[in-house]
Amino acid sequence: MTPLPAKADMSAKEKLEQLKKQRGESMARPAAPQxxxxxxxxxxxxxxxxxxxxxxxxxxxxxxRKISLKPGHSPLDWETKKKTSNMKGSIDPRDFPLRVTKEELKKHNKEHDFWICLNHKIYNLSPYLDYHPGGVEVLMKCAGKDGTFLFNKYHRWVNYERILDACFVGFLV
Ligand code: HEM
Known part of the structure; x- marks a missing residue:
């Protein structure tokens, strides 16, 4: 590229401007960073x-996955409900704690009759479904099954033994 000849009467600034033009640069102040x-x-x-x-x-x-709990279904509401309602479902109190086989566990796989096995302990989860901060849908994957793996996958830090103490119905045998 042949540089344009600088005119004799050009000021230093004009010369610089011309030089920059040749190099494709601009004298304009660069835009302030956003x-x-x-x-x-x-x-x-x-x-x-x-x-x-x-x-x-x-x-x-x-x-x-954020879900909104129905009004009146906060963790605090759950604590109150636990103290005031039957949490074990329809089991005969004289049979407590139950000895539950895998086959028996499988039968309790509906929302209104939902058992889950966590670390060999069986819980009646039906009353808790609407209080679960992760929603009902995800829990349904474990209806009548061992949910230990999925429980640990999502939140192994959650103290389910305390949350579900009143829902404990027996042991998997
Ligand atoms: C059965 C006993 C269970 C209890 C007592 C329980 C309790 C909880 C609690 C307290 C939270 C809120 C945790 C937080 O905000 O850090 C939560 C969230 C959640 N739970 Fe459970 N859960 C249980 C089982 C399960 C199972 C079996 C699954 C999966 C199949 C599951 C999936 C989730 C999910 C996806 C969330 C939302 C996590 C998030 O917000 O990041 N939970 N659960």
């Missing part, structure tokens, strides 16, 4: 490709 703000998914800069936060892959893998 301010980023924090969103739940990490920093976002308007009009720019959204930033992918390192947490995104983790969040996608174990995406939290």
């Amino acid at each position: 301010r980023s703000y924090l969103s739940p998914n990490g920093p976002v800069t308007p009009n720019m490709t959204p930033t992918v936060s390192p947490m995104d892959s983790i969040m996608t893998a174990n995406a939290r």
Whole structure:
């Protein structure tokens, strides 16, 4: 590329401008960087490709499914209900604690008659379904089955033995 000859009467600024023009640059002040703000998914800069936060892959893998509990179904309401209602379903109190076979467990697989096995202990889950912060749908996968694996997959830190103490009906044999 042949540089344009600088005119003798050009000021230093004009010469610089001409030089920059030849190199495809502009003297104009570069646009101020746009301010980023924090969103739940990490920093976002308007009009720019959204930033992918390192947490995104983790969040996608174990995406939290938020469900809203019906009014009057908070964890506190559950504690009150436990003290005031029968939580063991239709079992005969004289048979408590039951010795439950896998075949018997399988029969209790409906919302109104829902048993689950957690670490060899059988719980009547029907009264708890509407109080479960993860929703009913996900629990139905474990109706009449051993839910230990899925329970641990989602929240092994949850103290189910305390939450479901009143729902305990017996042991898997
Ligand atoms: C049977 C006893 C169970 C109890 C007492 C129980 C209790 C809870 C509690 C307290 C939470 C809220 C946890 C939190 O916000 O950190 C929760 C959330 C959840 N539970 Fe359970 N759960 C049980 C079984 C299960 C099972 C068997 C599954 C899967 C099949 C499951 C799936 C979930 C899911 C997907 C959430 C939402 C997690 C989230 O918000 O990130 N739960 N459960």
